[in-house]
Amino acid sequence: MxxxxxxxxxxxxxxxxxxxxxxxxxxxxxxxxxxxxxxxxxxxxxxxxxxxxxxxxxxxxxxxxxxxxxxxxxxxxxxxxxxxxxxxxxxxxxxxxxxxxxxxxxxxxxxxxxxxxxxxxxxxxxxxxxxxxxxxxxxxxxxxxxxxxxxxxxxxxxxxxxxxxxxxVPELDDEDPVVAVVDNFGNCKLDRDLGLAPGDVVTVAQSKDVTCYPHLTAVPRNSPGIIPGSSGTGFTELVIRGGSAASAFGLQPGDPVSVSVAEKVA
Missing domain, CATH: 3.40.50.10790 (S-adenosyl-l-methionine hydroxide adenosyltransferase, N-terminal)
Structure with missing residues (x-):
């Protein structure tokens, strides 16, 4: 069986x-x-x-x-x-x-x-x-x-x-990261690891600066964060601790996510 x-x-x-x-x-x-x-x-x-x-x-x-x-x-x-x-x-x-x-x-x-x-x-x-x-x-x-x-x-x-x-299996072009899954908490699971480190500050969707944290509980409550997620081989996840990142950023599965490193926090 x-x-x-x-x-x-x-x-x-x-x-x-x-x-x-x-x-x-x-x-x-x-x-x-x-x-x-x-x-x-x-x-x-x-x-x-x-x-x-x-x-x-x-x-x-x-x-x-x-x-x-x-x-x-x-x-x-x-x-x-x-x-x-x-x-x-x-x-x-x-x-x-x-x-x-x-x-x-x-x-x-x-x-x-x-x-x-x-x-x-x-x-x-x-x-x-x-x-x-x-x-x-x-x-x-x-x-x-x-x-x-x-x-x-x-x-x-x-x-x-x-x-x-x-x-x-055809190898597809390496396009921009996309939201693969929005979970029931509103966390946006991306389709890859962006290689960010805790303390990195990134600009998401050309609008909001978001800090990278080592895990979800390190993200301040009701604030957005970038963390190593639970899916894939540590794929990056966009979250709001206590809220919905999908709603706050207007994202749904299939949407590309433009992420650029804004600065490095010492």
């Missing part, structure tokens, strides 16, 4: 019910479904996937293998019926995912995951021995993340051979 997490932009009640039931029928247990919502689901999914994989380390014991499914599949016309699905391993942990460069950008940069085994739905389902009518249904459905992605995860987890092409 594998612990299963499913990060998806198909998260309404009807979708959750179908996903939970189908995965339960395949694996004998239902997944934890994580909604990739908000204005930039790709950035949210990228950081959440990285955090899920990092959470499997430093257990103090061997731990158990996990499965993470990820579906962020814009129908942008580049691929027939949406982007393809693939898989990769992080140690003993399996990730079955849409082949989406933005979604995979952080595991590429932080974990060195630069190859994904990309599959063709029709080819994979045909190789699995499905009858023609079911092959057509699974390959042509609008809800591929229901009908195909759980099958792919199950086949790979079971060690079955799945036709796939090892494909490089």
């Amino acid at each position: 594998y612990p299963i997490t499913y990060i998806t932009d198909c998260f309404d009640g009807n979708a959750r019910a179908r996903l939970s039931t189908r995965i339960g029928a395949l694996f004998g247990q239902s997944p934890t479904i994580v909604a990739a919502d908000g204005p930039d689901p790709e950035t949210f999914a990228a950081l959440t996937l990285l955090d899920c994989l990092l959470a499997t380390s430093a257990l103090g014991e061997d731990g158990h293998p996990t499965i993470t499914l990820l579906n962020i599949a814009p129908r942008d016309g580049v691929w027939p019926n949406g982007v393809p699905f693939g898989y990769f391993w992080y140690g003993e942990h399996l990730v079955a995912t849409t082949f989406n460069a933005r979604v995979l950008s952080l595991v590429r940069r932080e974990l060195g995951i630069d190859r994904v085994y990309v599959t063709d739905i029709r080819e994979a389902v045909t190789a699995a021995g499905f009858p023609p009518a079911e092959i057509d249904k699974i390959a042509g459905t609008q809800f591929r993340s229901l009908w195909y992605l759980p099958l792919l995860a199950k086949w790979v987890a079971d060690g079955r051979t799945v036709p796939a092409v090892e494909t490089a």
Whole structure:
């Protein structure tokens, strides 16, 4: 039995019910479904996937293998019926995912995951021995993340051979830092470590000077601060202790954050 997490932009009640039931029928247990919502689901999914994989380390014991499914599949016309699905391993942990460069950008940069085994739905389902009518249904459905992605995860987890092409994950240009996640406290988790040190004063969004602190409790109450956050490999976080940085700075996921060092406090 594998612990299963499913990060998806198909998260309404009807979708959750179908996903939970189908995965339960395949694996004998239902997944934890994580909604990739908000204005930039790709950035949210990228950081959440990285955090899920990092959470499997430093257990103090061997731990158990996990499965993470990820579906962020814009129908942008580049691929027939949406982007393809693939898989990769992080140690003993399996990730079955849409082949989406933005979604995979952080595991590429932080974990060195630069190859994904990309599959063709029709080819994979045909190789699995499905009858023609079911092959057509699974390959042509609008809800591929229901009908195909759980099958792919199950086949790979079971060690079955799945036709796939090892494909490089595109390396994206290093753009300005962006807000990847706004947590329930209003803290803005950026998509990288800005390399700041306690005492640095930075100008955020060309408007406010903010001091870097070593941790949240060092930030004065009701004041903004920059700290090493809880996500990624110590990614920078913009906070207001006792308040919402997202509201104060007018930020939401996907927004670029212009940060420049204003001065160094001795």
